[in-house]
Amino acid sequence: MAVGVALFFVILFACQSVVWRVQVTGVDPEDAAAIAHAARQIGVYQGALKQTLPDVNQMQAILLDHLPNMMWIGVNVVGTEVRIQALKKISGVAASQDNPHNIVAARPAVIRRVLATRGVVKVVPGQTVQPGTLLISGALGEGSKEVPASGVVLAEVWYRSEVEVPLHVNQNELTGQAVKFDTLQIGSWNLRVWGWRNPNYPAYYDEEVDTRWKLWNHELPVVWRQVTRYESTRADVTKSTDAATATALALARQDVLTKPGQDRTILGQTVLHTEVAHGKLYATILTRTEEDIGTAAPIPAPQTTEPGKTQS
Numbered sequence: 001m002a003v004g005v006a007l008f009f010v011i012l013f014a015c016q017s018v019v020w021r022v023q024v025t026g027v028d029p030e031d032a033a034a035i036a037h038a039a040r041q042i043g044v045y046q047g048a049l050k051q052t053l054p055d056v057n058q059m060q061a062i063l064l065d066h067l068p069n070m071m072w073i074g075v076n077v078v079g080t081e082v083r084i085q086a087l088k089k090i091s092g093v094a095a096s097q098d099n100p101h102n103i104v105a106a107r108p109a110v111i112r113r114v115l116a117t118r119g120v121v122k123v124v125p126g127q128t129v130q131p132g133t134l135l136i137s138g139a140l141g142e143g144s145k146e147v148p149a150s151g152v153v154l155a156e157v158w159y160r161s162e163v164e165v166p167l168h169v170n171q172n173e174l175t176g177q178a179v180k181f182d183t184l185q186i187g188s189w190n191l192r193v194w195g196w197r198n199p200n201y202p203a204y205y206d207e208e209v210d211t212r213w214k215l216w217n218h219e220l221p222v223v224w225r226q227v228t229r230y231e232s233t234r235a236d237v238t239k240s241t242d243a244a245t246a247t248a249l250a251l252a253r254q255d256v257l258t259k260p261g262q263d264r265t266i267l268g269q270t271v272l273h274t275e276v277a278h279g280k281l282y283a284t285i286l287t288r289t290e291e292d293i294g295t296a297a298p299i300p301a302p303q304t305t306e307p308g309k310t311q312s
Helices: 002-015 029-041 056-066 093-097 241-257
Strands: 021-025 070-078 081-088 102-105 109-118 134-137 150-166 168-186 189-194 204-215 218-238 264-277 280-292 294-297
Touching (some): 021 029, 029 081, 056 070, 102 150, 241 264
Parallel strands (some): 021 081
Antiparallel strands (some): 109 150, 168 189, 264 280
16 A cells, blocks of 8 residues: 555656646647647657756747747746747738838937938937927938838937825735645645645745646646745835835836837936825826837828919
């Protein structure tokens, strides 16, 4: 009996070193099949030994090299499962960029520098522009051919953020104490099989990683769960006005950096106004960034003068 139980646990431990599932998400079934096939070519497939898998960054680079129609591929190994997320390139975008066009401003800004690779620059550093202002012209001159304007127009953009920060917070904090243990769940039956320390933490946070198995495409009612239990404690934290202002600046900075659009660099921040009321700090913050404000726009058709009329 003891030998059988020991053999059972040995088999379970061995199962943890095998890839039981390769999941591809983010694309249609046809592209998912192509990604799974490319993954198999580099040793990523159901039944592969985890220790033989390439490095995650290496997997991503090789898959992108083998699949040029993909814009981004991310690989994550969780327990005995390999998760591949992919994003396909949008067809037709490159072709439209080859058509003659201008580069115009996408938002209000102050020009810092223009790095044009094609076309005629129409603005100078220090100039204030509004959305639609012509930055780089694809029309090379009267009677000349039109080209797809290209380049980078770096400008200073201002963002105004309204932020509120609680001054009194009751929050969970980790004490630094933790234990690890493994459990085996079969149906509703749960058995701890590894890690026997059981400290009586008054409060704790569990981080769990589950491993599941399938047999002939049927998921077995068996779960191997690896648990890290962190001791936590509740603490009342009171922030000073200076600390709350620093938090407000960080929140405004994060808000600006996560806005959709081009990559941006923070040039500086200014606190325009603060007020403490109802246990909170209310702050108005101005964040200055440098970013590429250019966007493609059609070249307007040249104006024509009707016979017998003159332009004024």
